[in-house]
Amino acid sequence: MLRIFKNFRKQEVVLALFSVVFVVAQVWLELKLPDYMREITSLITTQDSAMHDILIAGGKMLLCAFGSLLVTVLVAVCASRIASNFSAIVRGKLFDKVQSFSMEEIGRFSTASLITRSTNDVTQVQMLIVMGLSIMLRAPIMAVMAILKIVDKSWQWTLSTGVAVVVLLIVVIICVSLCMPKFKRLQSLTDDINQVTRENLTGLNVVRAYNAEAYQEEKFEKVNKDLTDTHWFTSKTMAFMMPTIMMIMNGLSLAIYWIGAVLINDAQDMQEKFTLFSDMVVFSSYAMQVVMSFMMLVMIFIMLPRASVAAKRILEVLDTEPSIEDGTRDTFPVMKDGEVEFKDVSFKYPDAEEYVLEHISFSAKKGETIAFIGATGCGKSTAINLIPRFYDATEGEVFVDGVNVKEYTQEALHNKIGYVSQKAILFSGTIADNVAYGENGKAPATQDDIAMAVKVAQASEFVEKKDQGYDGYVAQGGSNFSGGQKQRLSIARAIARQPEILIFDDSFSALDYKTDRILREALRKECKDATKIIVAQRIGTIRDADKIIVLDDGQIAGMGTHDELMKNCEVYQEIAYSQLSKEELA
């Protein structure tokens, strides 16, 4: 837990030191109040005292109260500043860390949990810092100073205060130990609720179309109930604790006044009675401060378990080293520009038993088009994801320009690649923002580059029809575009990078046959120097490729041109005949 506070910078440490000074001042001023109260009480009970003296003591008391108010505000300001700076730093670090993660780490933590850790968990620690600086510092200082002030007044009063504190601690320890395990569960239950809500929102259309609202509600109800029950349990316990503490405080007041009454009754002369009376008023005031301090500490103990679980979860993310280690090489051999080679590559997903790819070897020369085809789930996407290092090969090696991809810095490697994912992804902004997205180590794409890429991707027609053309608005996830339009804009984004290697992961599936053909022709013409690696389901999309790799259950079942495979690859023939007639294939 404490390790998370290493994220404080010098500025926050200085502010924390100021807070300590302010808290000491605050406590000192607050403890001065009973002293003035005693002075006023004794002035009132002294026969020849003047009104003027009472007013002076009262004025000083007021000044102390205002001073205490001022430093309390200052402590709160410092604490809030420290806590919000801390949150900003930690959130930033978490964001950077998550960005460096490979799909393996993201899968391990889960997206929902990473979101909770970056938001809710950070807020828990932030709240602890605010409360900690305002209360945790104040309470022990206040308790010690107040105890020192009362300890020598009367052993009966001190004993009753001691008993009250012990009873208070017993109540608190029982409540906190009952709640502790529940607090720990709260954070993981927040993950669950986040997960179900996300799933429901992203799949809302499907939920509606399948009348699955009741099923989704049931799923949500379950996690919601778990979370509510846990909150309910902790709230019930706390609901019992607070009135109990109030009862202890009131009981203590009663005890002090009762003991006081007996002591005053036993006193011999009037002066002694007055002194005892003023001591009693002052003592009860200090005693309340002592009990209040312990009560405040309790509040910290309530927050501590949850915040410490949150801090642990944040540190888990920050301590995780990405499984994809960055290489050091940022230059490429000129002679082999755009070459891709797989040498006996096998791959299995982390924690999976079975290999998804086995002994894959092939090479692609500059400007060539290499296509992957095969049944769904045979490992096509997995194979091409090894080129930009979304995962690393379990066995064997993947080369780009004759150098193992692991040797390059990821930035250099990605500068070389234009990747179009299976599911078209657009970001909120304008069309131009989406096409000119990211950096590629060269000058930013110009308006002409964007227009050219959009033209090659066969997207000019619908882009230019938009009122604002290239400045047309793209909603989050590209929800204001059709599936085919999204795919074309994603393709334009890859082309605008002018990469040496273009990777299309089933990126033509939402296009009609005509657009698919025209787009491929335009690609061949305009990106003739780029090595194109295409995953496709349709024979029509890949029949002109220089090399077609037929995958069957993670293994190469055939490799060659369309004509060669039609002669000697049974798996390919089956796919071909399932899609096209003999005449079309002739």
Ligand SMILES: Nc1ncnc2c1ncn2[C@@H]1O[C@H](COP(=O)(O)OP(=O)(O)OP(=O)(O)O)[C@@H](O)[C@H]1O
């Ligand atoms: N992140 C993952 N973790 C574990 N297994 C995975 C993961 N992604 C894919 N797989 C498994 O790996 C196998 C190959 O998946 P892959 O996506 O490469 O197939 P594909 O040939 O591209 O399929 P499709 O044509 O349907 O896109 C599948 O059996 C799939 O279940």
